[in-house]
Every structure is written in structure tokens, then in C-alpha cells.
Amino acid sequence: MRSQLAGLDGAIETSADRSMTSRFILLFMVVAMAATGVGIFAIFQIKLTADRREQVNHTYAVRSALRELNIAMVEAEAAARAGSASGPTAKDRITRSTDRARRALATFTELTRDNPVQQRAAADMAPRLDDYLLDVSLAAASIMQQDGFEEVTEAQEGLAAAIGSALVEEERLLALRLDSTASSLAQSERLLVGAVVLAVLAMGAAFAVVLRELRRRRRSEAVLRDQSQILTTTFDAMAQGLVVVDLDCRVAVINRAACALLHVPQDVDFVGRPFLDLLAIQVGLGFFSEEEARQRVDQLAADIAAQRSSQSEVTRRDGRIIELHRRSYPGGMVTTYSDVTERHRTERMKNEFISTVSHELRTPLTSIRGSLGLIVGGAVGEVAPKVREMVSIAHANSERLVRLINDILDIEKIESGRLQFDIRPQPVGDLVTQALKDNAGYFQQYDARPRLADEAPGALIRVDADRFMQVLNNLLSNAAKHTPAGGVVQVQLARGAGRVRLSVGDDGPGIPEEFRSRIFGKFEQADSSDSRRKGGTGLGLSITKAIVERMDGRIWFDSTVGVGTVFHVEIPEMVVAPMPASAAPRGDDADPRPAILVVEDDQDVARLLTLMLEQNGWRVTVAHSAADATARLAVTRFAAMTLDIMLPDEDGLSFFRRLRLSPATRDLPVVVVSAKAGNARKELNGDAIGIVDWLEKPIDQARLGRAIRQAIGAVEGPITILHVEDDPDIVRIVGVVMGDGVNVVAASTLAAARVRLATQHFSVVVVDVGLPDGSGLDLLGEIRRLVPPPPVVIFSASDFDPASTTHVAAALVKSRTDNSTLHQTINGLIRDLVPDDVDGER
Structure with a gap:
């Protein structure tokens, strides 16, 4: 591994080199910028100094021209004075002096073009020079007398004064330009000194940076070597x-x-x-x-x-x-x-253990609890008071053990993500009312009274009904436990902001401040003594929170020590479009006649069906679309429904399949009345569970009447239940629970169940999933093909995948179902099969 990281060390060193190089580059750029600035300023100073030297030289040239003019004048005068003795030579000298003077004046004029003062002086000197030179020439030519030279002297004095004035001006300019040149030279000297100082500082800074970088690099290399060693060791470990x-x-x-x-x-x-x-x-x-x-x-x-x-x-x-x-x-x-071979093996062992717990513990516990419940309830006759007391204790502790097993299995499923949910629209008020009934024993045990305030009548929520009932049971049982004897458990339903809020409050001691942050944890209780005094595992609120959050809800609490605690659960409300007033069902809720829903988009056909059905004494409600029918089914319970396959907003078969997914309409008998009934029957095939008959249009009134009568109850003779279960104790208990009026036929295997179904008609079929020769779910397809198919109740030790129970009337877990629930479920299905008499009684 060490050799494999050599490249990494090289990369680290390269990175350090790049870091050091970048700092040098930065320093070089700073020095270069400073040097560039100094250079530009130096160039400017040099140019300025050169310009000022040029100006000084120009001044000297002007002065030289003026002196040249003055010398030429003197030479011309001297030549004129000596003209009588010199002859032609004096004339030549005068001519040369005259030319020299004119050239000097021309030079002066040219050099002072940019100086208005000197230009005026040159303009003044030009005529004076001409006059002077003329006088000199005339004097030389005529050998003038002494007074003639006096005139020349006068002209000379005027010209000399002009020349002197120009020389004074040039002296002034020369002094200014010499001062400016000296100032520029001083600035250049200061600049040079500054450049030298900057260079020294830059070299010192560069040396300091190099020295610091070298030290830093040595430290970094030491740290990186340590890190490299740590990385190598970590990788290998x-x-x-x-x-x-x-x-x-x-x-x-x-x-x-x-x-x-x-x-x-x-x-x-x-x-x-x-x-x-x-x-x-x-x-x-x-x-x-x-x-x-x-x-x-x-x-x-x-x-x-x-x-x-x-x-x-x-x-x-x-x-x-x-x-x-x-x-x-x-x-x-x-x-x-x-x-991960061992992890998979462990998971497989855990799953096998859970399966064992689920079946091998739940099944005998169901027999124990069911048997004790029957004895306590007096179903097997009277027992001695002391025996009843001992049986009651055993029964109560069997219930406690069942709850513990269910909670542990639920926690495992929550943590592994295998907790199944069957989310469907549910009337929250009905669920709460049912939960209050189910927990009546708790309230009686702890001498507490529930009080319901329903401020959200008719509210629908999308939840798993069984899991939401589990939430309600946990909250209500907790409130009952912590409410003082004779106290009231406040249960409130309210709606607002598109959500429905359930609040369950008690008058107990409240939740201690130090425990509130842990209240939704696993195996958490405010006081360890609560487990013994109140009972419970400390898992209920943890499970409740997980279930609520999986159903897109939230849970929280308000608590005051010494006053009480209120738990709140909020779930999004499902909004159903309001039904038009004209479409309200006819008759009042007290009407004992069976209610029939006619789903037909053709108004004439709907009117005809209404008349036919009303002649048979049934109450009829019409829906002209699938959406209209869904809304009516949400608020009214119907005994049967006629269905047209050709609906304007949804295919009738799709609507039928959707009905079978809802617990409220899963068992609703349906009579198909359509012009395409035959084709629809072929398409639906084995999924036609609950369809009593298929009627083609035009409608046969007699057959329609027979189909509806069959739908709302046409069972004759004794009620017979097929119980597919390999545990004879469970079969015996179910038989006792159902009573003498129901005949329970047992089948311990799939093969025996198939024989029974092929040779005998059953009112209800109760199926266990785990059978010796296969899964009880394999029977569902065969049951659906029976005419008419009996309702199916799954009664097993295992929890169910909602998809596997789509076509069953009820699905019950053994350890979660007491004798009363089992009896009510099966008896409810039986009641739906028994026809009403004329007075509306069963």
C-alpha cells in the first residue's frame, strides 16, 4: 500500500511547489508593477529634464545671437571710423559686418518666434539696425565729419538699448529655466534613491518570503508525511x-x-x-x-x-x-x-425468527386467548368464582403478551421499512367512534369516561384504517391509564387549513419536562414503575409516530405538569365535491327500504330502471357518472348497485375495479346493466367477484328483480362456513365463537379445501395463509370463479400485504383479533346474505 501512495506523495509535493511558485509569482508581479511605475516616472523625469535643458540651450543661443549682433555693430562702426585710411578694405569690412549683423538679427528673430516679448524687440531692432547700418555706410563712403559719427553713435545707442533689453529678458528666462532644470534633477535624484530603496526592500521581502516558504514547506512536508502515513494505515485497516x-x-x-x-x-x-x-x-x-x-x-x-x-x-x-x-x-x-454474506445470513435468520414468532407464538396465543375469552364470557357455561378470577387474570396477561408481541413485530417492520399500508379514503368520525367502542374495556378498567366532540362531521381522510385504529387505540388507552379515577378523556375532532385534527386529552399528572424529548422513543416511559403500575412496553407512542408520519400526518403534544396532557394528530383532509341538492337521495334515513344505486348516464334508461325497482319496493338513487356515484357512495350505504359499462367520465369496468379497492364498497353487490354486458364479462373474467348478474339492454324487468333480490340477500337454509385452518384448536374456538346457529366445516389443507369448494356451497370462507401444502391465498382465484362467489375472510398469524387481500371481504391477524371482532366480522357478512322481510327486519 505504501508504494501505491508514492504517487500521492509526489502529488502533495507538486502541490506545495505550486503553492510556493504562486507566492513568488505574486511577489514578482508586485515588484514588477512597482518597478514599472518607477520606470514610467523616471522616463517622464528624464524627458522633462531634457526639455528643460533644451530650453536652457535655446536661451543661450538667443543670447549668442544678440551678442553676435552687438559685435557686428561694433565691427561696422570700427570699420566706418577707419574708412579714410583703409580705402576699399574698410568698405569690405563694413559689408561683412553688415551681413553679420543682419544674420544675427534673423537668427534672433527665428529663435524667439514663440516669445511675443522678444518678437516685439526683434521688430523694434530691425529698423534701428537698418538705420544704423545705413549711417555707418554713408559715413564710410563720404568721409563724414565728426558730427556724422555722432549721428551714428546715436543710432548705435538706440539699437544697443534694444539689444540690452532683449538680453535682460533672456537672462530672466535663463534663470527660470536653470531653476526648473535643477528641480527636475533633484526629483530625479530622489527617484533614483527611492528606486534603490524599493529594490532593496523587494530583495529583502523576497528573501523573507523564500525563507518563510522554505520553513512552511518543511512543516507542510512533515504534516503531509504524517497524513500520508495515516491514510496508508487507514486504507490498510x-x-x-x-x-x-x-x-x-x-x-x-x-x-x-x-x-x-x-x-x-x-x-x-x-x-x-x-x-x-x-x-x-x-x-x-x-x-x-x-x-x-x-x-x-x-x-x-x-x-x-x-x-x-x-x-x-x-x-x-x-x-x-x-x-x-x-x-x-x-x-x-x-x-x-x-x-455481506454473513449479513444476508443474519437477515435470513432474523426473518425466519420473525416468521417463527409470527406463526408459532401467535397461533397458540390465539388459541389461549380465545379459549380464556370464551370461559370469561360464559360461552362454555358457568364456572366457580375463584376459577373465573384465575381465568380472568390469565386472560388479561395473555392480552398483555399479545400486545407485546405485536408491538415488537411492528417496531421491527418499521425499522426495516416493511410495514405495509393500505391507504384509502375513510370517514374519520366512524373510525373514532369505533375506537371508542373498542376501548370501552380500558375506560371501564381505569374508571374513566370518554367524551367526544366532533367538530368535523363527514370529514374524510386517506389512511390505512387498521393502522389508524392502532393509533387511536394507543392514544385512547394511554389517556385512560393516566386519567384519575372518575376522570374524563376528552376526544375532539376539528378541521382547518385542509387538515383534520384529532386531539386526545387526559387529566393525568402530565409529562415531566426532562422526559418530553424522549417520549416518542422506543421502550421509553416517564417512570420505570409505570410499566408495572400501568402496564405497557413503552413502544406504543414510537409506533404511533411512525404510523402517523407514514400517512402524511404529524403528531405532537401539549402537557402541563399536574394538569394533564393532550396528544394531537393531524392528517390531510380528503375533499369530495359537494353533491347537487337535486341529486340527494329520496326518502329520509329512517326509510327501512333497501337503497339501490343506479349508475346510468342515459336519463331515459335511468328513469326506466328507477320505475322498475321502485315497483319492487326498493329506494332508488340515480348517479349519471362515475364521479357522481363515488360521491354518493361516500355518504350513503347502498344494499346493491346497477352499473352501466359505458359511462361518460370513466370506463365502467375501471370504476368497478376501483370500488373493489375500497373497504366501504368492496362487498357491494353489483348488477351490470349494459348494452355490452357480454363483452365486459369476458374482459373482467375472474375479477368479477361481487357481480350478481349481467343484464343486456333492453332490460328484462323480471330478471332485474331477481338479480337485485339475490344481491340484497337470497340465502336459504342454514349458514355454513368453510374454515381452512390446520390448527384444530383454532377451528374449535371459531366454532364456539360463532354459536350453534352456524355450521363450521373444517379443511386443514388446500387439497381438502378445494374438494369442499367443489362439492358444497358456503356462505363465508375463512382462510389461514400458512397451510401445510401451500398458501391459503392460492384459493382466492378459485373462490372468485364460483357462482356466486362467497365472501372471504383471511384469518392468519401473519400480517398481510394489502395487494394480496384486494379480493377478500376482511383480513384479520390472529393476535390482533379478539373473539368479539372475529364474531362481528363473520356475522356481519352473514347478515348481508340474509334477505330483509317486508317490515325491513332480518
């Missing part, structure tokens, strides 16, 4: 195998655990080799075929190209199960390998 491949599917890192899982020799360095070489070892050991190895490499390359992460399990031919977690990164793919 990992229980998971780790393989990192680059973009070319070559191995970059492989740790010891990966070598062990992949059977790679420890002394072989695979870094830099193709990943296929690793799989070749697996192929050689017979774990994979060569084709499978190539497919895995191709899949890995595709995942790297797509930067796709994944998770999978691979079962090798030796039976080991390897779990792979792949995480992509820009340079390739990181894969971890875990041998």
Missing part, C-alpha cells in the same frame, strides 16, 4: 476493500482488504495495471467467466465516462455475496467492496 481506477480503467490504489476479497497476492503490485487483470484472477478461480469479466470492465468504463455512481451486489459462484459501492470523481472511479 479498512474492513472494506477499496479500489481506485483512473480514466483508463487502470488501478491507482488497492488496499489489503480488496486484495483479500479479490484474492490478489499481497506481494504483487497492481498499481498501474488494467482493472481487467484483477478480474482475471477471479476468472482463474472460477468466480466469473471471461465474458462476465469483460462485461464488468465495459460497465465500469461506461460509468466513468458518464460520471455515474452505483450500488450493486454480486453473487460469486462460490456463494459469497459482495456488495459494491461505486462513486465517480473527475479522475476515475472509487469502488468499495464488502462481503
Whole structure:
């Protein structure tokens, strides 16, 4: 592993080099910018100094021109004074002096074009010079007298004064320009000194940075070496195998655990080799075929190209199960390998244990609890008072044991995500009322009285009815336990903001402040003595919270120590479109006549069906669409329904299947009245459970009457139940629970049940799922094909997947069902099969 991380150390050093280089670059840029600024300023100063030197030289040139003019004047005068003695030579000298003076004046004029003062002086000197030179020439030519030279002297004095004035101006300019030049030179000196200082500081800073970076690099290298060692040790100590491949599917890192899982020799360095070489070892050991190895490499390359992460399990031919977690990164793919064979074995053992607990404990507990319940209830005759007391204690503790087992199994399912929910619209008021009835024993045991305030009449919520009843039972039983003797348990239903709120309050001691944060935890109770005094496992609220949240709800509480506690549960309300006033069912709720729902979009046909049915003494409600029918079924219980297949808003068969998914309409008898009844019957095939007859249009009134009478009850003779159950104690208990008026026929296997169903008609079929020769659910398809199919009750020790109980009338778990619930469920199905007499009594 150490050699495999050498590249990583090099990468770390490269990173440190890059860090140091970046700091040098930054320093160099700062120095370069400063030097550039100094250079630009120096260039500016040099140019300024050069310009000022140019101006000084220009001033000197002007002064030279003026002096040249003055010298030429002097020479001309001297030549004129000596003209009588010199002859032609004096004339030449005068001419040369005159030319020299004019050139000097022209030079002065040219050099001072940018100086208005000097230009005026040059303009003044030009005529004076001409006059002066003319006088000199005339004097020289005529050998003038002394007074003639006096005139020349006067002209000379005027010209000399002009020249002197110009010289004074140039002296002034020269002084200014010399001062400016001196100032520029001083600034240049200061700039030079500043540049030297900056260079020294830059060199010092560079040296300091280099020194600090060297020290920092040494520290960083030491830290990185330690980290590299920690990383190496960590990789090698990992229980998971780790393989990192680059973009070319070559191995970059492989740790010891990966070598062990992949059977790679420890002394072989695979870094830099193709990943296929690793799989070749697996192929050689017979774990994979060569084709499978190539497919895995191709899949890995595709995942790297797509930067796709994944998770999978691979079962090798030796039976080991390897779990792979792949995480992509820009340079390739990181894969971890875990041998999960033992975990799968443990999960399988846990599932087998749960199955054992579910069946081997629930089934005998059902027999024990059922038998004790029958004795306590007096179903087997009177018993001595002392015996009754002992049996009551045994019965109460059997109930406690059943609740404990159910809670533990529920917690396991919640944690494993296997808790099943059958979410459907339910009237919350009915559920609460039923829960209050179911918990009447608790209220009586703890001398508490429930008080219901329903401020949300008719509210519908989408919940699993059984699980929501479990929530209600937990909250109501807790409130009953903690309410003082003679106290009241307040139960309130309210609606608002699209949600329905259930509140259950007690007048108990309240929840201690230090316990409130743990109240929804597993096995949590405010006082350990509560478990003995009040009973319970401390799992109820944890299960309640999980169930409520799975149904898109929330639960919380308000508590005041010494005053009491109120638990609140909120569930989204299901809104049903209001039914038009004109479509309200005729007759009042006290009308004893069976109510028939006619679902027919043709108004004339609907009117005809209404007349036919009313002639037979039935109360009729008409719905012209599937939505209209759904709304009416939500608020009214009907004895039967006629259904047209051709509806305007939904296919009639789809509507029928939807009815069978709802507990409220699952067992509603249906008579199909349609022009396409035959085709629909073929399409629905085995799913036609609950359809009494198929009537083609035009309607046969007599057959319609017979079908409706059959739908609302046409069973003659004794009630016979087929109980498919391999435990004879459970069969015996169910027979006693149902009483002498019901004949219970037992079948202990699937084969025996099939024989019974083929030779005898049963009013109700009770089926256990776990049978010696298969699953009791296998019978459902055969039962649906019977004419007419009897209602089915699943009565088993196992919890059910809602999808498996779509076509049954009821599904009961043995340990969750007491004798009263079992009796009410089966007896309710039997009552639905017995026809009403004329007075509306059964």
C-alpha cells in the first residue's frame, strides 16, 4: 500500500511547489508593477529634464545671437571710423559686418518666434539696425565729419538699448529655466534613491518570503508525511476493500482488504495495471467467466465516462455475496467492496425468527386467548368464582403478551421499512367512534369516561384504517391509564387549513419536562414503575409516530405538569365535491327500504330502471357518472348497485375495479346493466367477484328483480362456513365463537379445501395463509370463479400485504383479533346474505 501512495506523495509535493511558485509569482508581479511605475516616472523625469535643458540651450543661443549682433555693430562702426585710411578694405569690412549683423538679427528673430516679448524687440531692432547700418555706410563712403559719427553713435545707442533689453529678458528666462532644470534633477535624484530603496526592500521581502516558504514547506512536508502515513494505515485497516481506477480503467490504489476479497497476492503490485487483470484472477478461480469479466470492465468504463455512481451486489459462484459501492470523481472511479454474506445470513435468520414468532407464538396465543375469552364470557357455561378470577387474570396477561408481541413485530417492520399500508379514503368520525367502542374495556378498567366532540362531521381522510385504529387505540388507552379515577378523556375532532385534527386529552399528572424529548422513543416511559403500575412496553407512542408520519400526518403534544396532557394528530383532509341538492337521495334515513344505486348516464334508461325497482319496493338513487356515484357512495350505504359499462367520465369496468379497492364498497353487490354486458364479462373474467348478474339492454324487468333480490340477500337454509385452518384448536374456538346457529366445516389443507369448494356451497370462507401444502391465498382465484362467489375472510398469524387481500371481504391477524371482532366480522357478512322481510327486519 505504501508504494501505491508514492504517487500521492509526489502529488502533495507538486502541490506545495505550486503553492510556493504562486507566492513568488505574486511577489514578482508586485515588484514588477512597482518597478514599472518607477520606470514610467523616471522616463517622464528624464524627458522633462531634457526639455528643460533644451530650453536652457535655446536661451543661450538667443543670447549668442544678440551678442553676435552687438559685435557686428561694433565691427561696422570700427570699420566706418577707419574708412579714410583703409580705402576699399574698410568698405569690405563694413559689408561683412553688415551681413553679420543682419544674420544675427534673423537668427534672433527665428529663435524667439514663440516669445511675443522678444518678437516685439526683434521688430523694434530691425529698423534701428537698418538705420544704423545705413549711417555707418554713408559715413564710410563720404568721409563724414565728426558730427556724422555722432549721428551714428546715436543710432548705435538706440539699437544697443534694444539689444540690452532683449538680453535682460533672456537672462530672466535663463534663470527660470536653470531653476526648473535643477528641480527636475533633484526629483530625479530622489527617484533614483527611492528606486534603490524599493529594490532593496523587494530583495529583502523576497528573501523573507523564500525563507518563510522554505520553513512552511518543511512543516507542510512533515504534516503531509504524517497524513500520508495515516491514510496508508487507514486504507490498510479498512474492513472494506477499496479500489481506485483512473480514466483508463487502470488501478491507482488497492488496499489489503480488496486484495483479500479479490484474492490478489499481497506481494504483487497492481498499481498501474488494467482493472481487467484483477478480474482475471477471479476468472482463474472460477468466480466469473471471461465474458462476465469483460462485461464488468465495459460497465465500469461506461460509468466513468458518464460520471455515474452505483450500488450493486454480486453473487460469486462460490456463494459469497459482495456488495459494491461505486462513486465517480473527475479522475476515475472509487469502488468499495464488502462481503455481506454473513449479513444476508443474519437477515435470513432474523426473518425466519420473525416468521417463527409470527406463526408459532401467535397461533397458540390465539388459541389461549380465545379459549380464556370464551370461559370469561360464559360461552362454555358457568364456572366457580375463584376459577373465573384465575381465568380472568390469565386472560388479561395473555392480552398483555399479545400486545407485546405485536408491538415488537411492528417496531421491527418499521425499522426495516416493511410495514405495509393500505391507504384509502375513510370517514374519520366512524373510525373514532369505533375506537371508542373498542376501548370501552380500558375506560371501564381505569374508571374513566370518554367524551367526544366532533367538530368535523363527514370529514374524510386517506389512511390505512387498521393502522389508524392502532393509533387511536394507543392514544385512547394511554389517556385512560393516566386519567384519575372518575376522570374524563376528552376526544375532539376539528378541521382547518385542509387538515383534520384529532386531539386526545387526559387529566393525568402530565409529562415531566426532562422526559418530553424522549417520549416518542422506543421502550421509553416517564417512570420505570409505570410499566408495572400501568402496564405497557413503552413502544406504543414510537409506533404511533411512525404510523402517523407514514400517512402524511404529524403528531405532537401539549402537557402541563399536574394538569394533564393532550396528544394531537393531524392528517390531510380528503375533499369530495359537494353533491347537487337535486341529486340527494329520496326518502329520509329512517326509510327501512333497501337503497339501490343506479349508475346510468342515459336519463331515459335511468328513469326506466328507477320505475322498475321502485315497483319492487326498493329506494332508488340515480348517479349519471362515475364521479357522481363515488360521491354518493361516500355518504350513503347502498344494499346493491346497477352499473352501466359505458359511462361518460370513466370506463365502467375501471370504476368497478376501483370500488373493489375500497373497504366501504368492496362487498357491494353489483348488477351490470349494459348494452355490452357480454363483452365486459369476458374482459373482467375472474375479477368479477361481487357481480350478481349481467343484464343486456333492453332490460328484462323480471330478471332485474331477481338479480337485485339475490344481491340484497337470497340465502336459504342454514349458514355454513368453510374454515381452512390446520390448527384444530383454532377451528374449535371459531366454532364456539360463532354459536350453534352456524355450521363450521373444517379443511386443514388446500387439497381438502378445494374438494369442499367443489362439492358444497358456503356462505363465508375463512382462510389461514400458512397451510401445510401451500398458501391459503392460492384459493382466492378459485373462490372468485364460483357462482356466486362467497365472501372471504383471511384469518392468519401473519400480517398481510394489502395487494394480496384486494379480493377478500376482511383480513384479520390472529393476535390482533379478539373473539368479539372475529364474531362481528363473520356475522356481519352473514347478515348481508340474509334477505330483509317486508317490515325491513332480518
